[in-house]
Amino acid sequence: METVSTKKFLQTWLWALTVVSALAILQTIQRTAELEIALFRSKWIGLVGVFALTAVVAVWFSFSPFLDRIATWLEKLETASRSILRITHYALLIFSFLSIFLIRLYVFGSILPQVTPILWVFLWASLIQSIALKLLRKMEWGTAFAIVVLAQGFIFQTWGIFAATSADPFSMGYSEAGRHYYASLFFSEKLYGMDLPLPFLHPSRYLLLSIPFLIDGLPLWFHRFWQAFLWFSLTLGSAYFLARRMKMDKGMTALVTAWAFLFFFQGAVYYHLHVMVILILAGVSVKHPWRSLIFIILASIWAGISRVNWFPVPAMLAVAIYVLETPISAHAAVPGGEDAALSKKRIWKYWLTPFLWGISGVASALISQFAYIQSSGNDDVTAFGSSFTSQLIWSRLLPNETFPMGILPGILLVS
Numbered sequence: 001m002e003t004v005s006t007k008k009f010l011q012t013w014l015w016a017l018t019v020v021s022a023l024a025i026l027q028t029i030q031r032t033a034e035l036e037i038a039l040f041r042s043k044w045i046g047l048v049g050v051f052a053l054t055a056v057v058a059v060w061f062s063f064s065p066f067l068d069r070i071a072t073w074l075e076k077l078e079t080a081s082r083s084i085l086r087i088t089h090y091a092l093l094i095f096s097f098l099s100i101f102l103i104r105l106y107v108f109g110s111i112l113p114q115v116t117p118i119l120w121v122f123l124w125a126s127l128i129q130s131i132a133l134k135l136l137r138k139m140e141w142g143t144a145f146a147i148v149v150l151a152q153g154f155i156f157q158t159w160g161i162f163a164a165t166s167a168d169p170f171s172m173g174y175s176e177a178g179r180h181y182y183a184s185l186f187f188s189e190k191l192y193g194m195d196l197p198l199p200f201l202h203p204s205r206y207l208l209l210s211i212p213f214l215i216d217g218l219p220l221w222f223h224r225f226w227q228a229f230l231w232f233s234l235t236l237g238s239a240y241f242l243a244r245r246m247k248m249d250k251g252m253t254a255l256v257t258a259w260a261f262l263f264f265f266q267g268a269v270y271y272h273l274h275v276m277v278i279l280i281l282a283g284v285s286v287k288h289p290w291r292s293l294i295f296i297i298l299a300s301i302w303a304g305i306s307r308v309n310w311f312p313v314p315a316m317l318a319v320a321i322y323v324l325e326t327p328i329s330a331h332a333a334v335p336g337g338e339d340a341a342l343s344k345k346r347i348w349k350y351w352l353t354p355f356l357w358g359i360s361g362v363a364s365a366l367i368s369q370f371a372y373i374q375s376s377g378n379d380d381v382t383a384f385g386s387s388f389t390s391q392l393i394w395s396r397l398l399p400n401e402t403f404p405m406g407i408l409p410g411i412l413l414v415s
Helices: 006-034 044-060 066-077 082-110 113-136 141-163 175-190 203-210 222-244 252-263 270-282 289-304 313-325 340-375 383-388 405-412
Strands: none
Touching: 006 044, 006 113, 006 141, 044 113, 082 113, 082 141, 082 203, 113 141, 113 340, 113 383, 141 222, 175 203, 203 222, 203 270, 222 252, 222 270, 270 289, 270 313, 289 313, 313 340, 313 383, 340 383
């Protein structure tokens, strides 16, 4: 891998700062309009000015000879006495990390909750931390920056997940009360004294949420903590097993795990769906096709009580692993001058395993759904097919008021 020079790293950071500063200006102006604030008569113009100044200076610096001087100065710092500067480096790491929290919570708060203004702060803090980490550990710029960004992202995301743990009697978000009610239906006779139908939407999610109802009298905050724990643990599990399949050293495994953890939360992928991902990543092996088939069936059974669009996903993931880890050339080769017919037979044999996995997976999901419908106690079985009959708001595919990015642009962005 090509080593990234100090100058190239700083240039890349400056270009990123320029883009983020420009977007921060737009979002800040948009926010003042929402709050009906006269921008040029308020203190907000100062913040916009700071963003504009950094954008201009960043562009100028990226092409200026001063950048070479700064790069040379940073390189000389690596040879300085570590005993004197070591405590300073640790202080910079801690201070920069805390500054993001403090500015987000106590400066911007709910007044400026937009993404790019705090991302602007995040970029500055990450630069300072990357410099400190590089000087402490003598690592490459790219590695230091990746560690800083992924570690902070992991910590902030984890904090955001568990911040929802509260004893507040009011709903913490959209349909929160409904989620806990649907989870309670698995214990309806014990809780309500009557046998109520089981949930028809996302049964596997509410089955996981229902586990705290096994113990009587648990407070509301524990149910919220349990859901936060499911979000954290199952997403982290998928991320870890994905990284483990790549067979890297411990350091890279940790970095890829953190990256995958954050990547999964972009959507986010719901925690009950990660059960299937974990089963496939942990159990499927091209060296053990029958064991793999068992895990595909188990994951597909779970898919059958999850979401209809996930019915084929366990088999699809397993087939993807098979194709990536099994070269077709090993089956298509014709040793000893065999004829073309034998070569085609080998190719057919190559695709036989994925075909059987696919059929078994989808069939298991359909059987699982049928069995759940029959045992759920719901008289109106058409409710289970509401995903196919409900009205669709096609405008949400493109940028709109409720989802400014839009579904299709969002898919393209993360792909």
